[in-house]
Amino acid sequence: KQKYQIQFALNSEKTPPGDEASHTFKLVPRGTHQVQAFLVTRGQHAVVGKTDKITVYMHQASKK
Numbered sequence: 001k002q003k004y005q006i007q008f009a010l011n012s013e014k015t016p017p018g019d020e021a022s023h024t025f026k027l028v029p030r031g032t033h034q035v036q037a038f039l040v041t042r043g044q045h046a047v048v049g050k051t052d053k054i055t056v057y058m059h060q061a062s063k064k
Contacts, residue, residue: 003041014038
């Protein structure tokens, strides 16, 4: 078992820590958002590392 887990955050709202190296955010509204990942200890959830915040822009799908 791994010693660490990854926790993701969208606009500072954190997901529960997990063992996956990726995460899919659902129902993200249009606009500007910030995404960040944290490396946390298993069980205690102490943050031991984090990425810089990344800004993403969600656009509405165009109709054809």
